[in-house]
Amino acid sequence: MRSCLIADDHALVRDALAATVAARWPDAEILQASDFPTAWSAAARAPDLCLADLDMPGAAPVEGVEALRAAAPAMKILVVTGSFDDAMMLDLLARGVHGFAPKSLSADVIGAAIALVLAGGRYLPQRLAEMQMPERHFAPAPPPRLLTERQLEVARLMARGQTNKDIARSLGIAPATIKTHVAQVIALTGAANRTEAAMRATALGLL
Template sequence: MSTRIVVADDQDDVRIGFRLILDSQPDMTVVGEAADGRRAVELARHLRPDVLLADIRMPALDGLEVTRLLAAETRVIVVTTFDLDEYVHAALRNGACGFLLKRSGPALLVEAVRAAMAGDTLISPQVTVRLLRHLRAAAPAPPAEPLTERELEIARLVAHGRTNADIAAELTISPGTVKTHVAHIQRKVGAANRVGIAAWAWSSGAVGGPGA
């Protein structure tokens, strides 16, 4: 069974190029093309392809909107020429299963389709490097002094907005003890108040991020 693909892009030559690349794969078939966003949605709903490749800049409906509308029913890979941060985030937030730059080359295009089929997400390396800037930026700001296990535990609770009394109850210790821990954490991470602890925890990945 071949992977059925729809290509949506307002430029004829791009669609032709994609079709050429994908059809040359033994297990992939381009079953439809759309030149604007509205048509892309119609086509996807009608043909029910396994994967939709959607350009961002399209008439009628842009690729990000198309992604939002179709994410629940079709795997959408967003393709674009411009690696603007807003695009990447909007695309992934809207449920895209991949983000490709047109200049990434045929091999990655094919791999992105395979990844999407497997339920994974391939992002162009040029884009990934920008996505990770935040993560890298967070790295050089680890606490000068590392937190102990208990402190980390409390820091996480603080970061979720729990009060000292709250935390004390949860850990079955005295509120005073929580205050002591919080004070230590503040000193260690250089926070002026508990919100500073929250900011540190969220930005350094101690919570919320994959680290949680």
């Protein structure tokens, strides 16, 4: 990722997202906007990714996102928001948004969601994935190549019912590192928790 636009009217949220991006992509240029008009202007610079809230000054959510898409058609858009309207999210998905992530997610999961979107996937809340019409082909789970060998090892042990401490002992890795890997596996499989992540990984034929 070369550049990322972060659009949110709360400075603390922008700073937290900027820190998450900088930790994973230290060379990426980070642009910030606190309202839709400023975000539209910044989007004209064609960043690779936009992390955008829906409730910002300057426009209604759909209008605001539509203008972002128009300003930078190739830019990936991951909505990071605290308010969810299922009908609106389905509408925005049809208009080209690449995913939705709650602000309550940890930095590790947000980072994994960003990686998934950048790799061509979509990050969706489970209930939204279940609402998709089959003909839309919005697969909540990513292709196998998005899981690293280490993540696959962790997922296999998760599927066997091992705890983070058990996995850490099995792989000879610090528990904190395992916690990060587990969060990434959950995000990259589009799951809501570790049990569902193991089930999805198994169903995908990854394990």
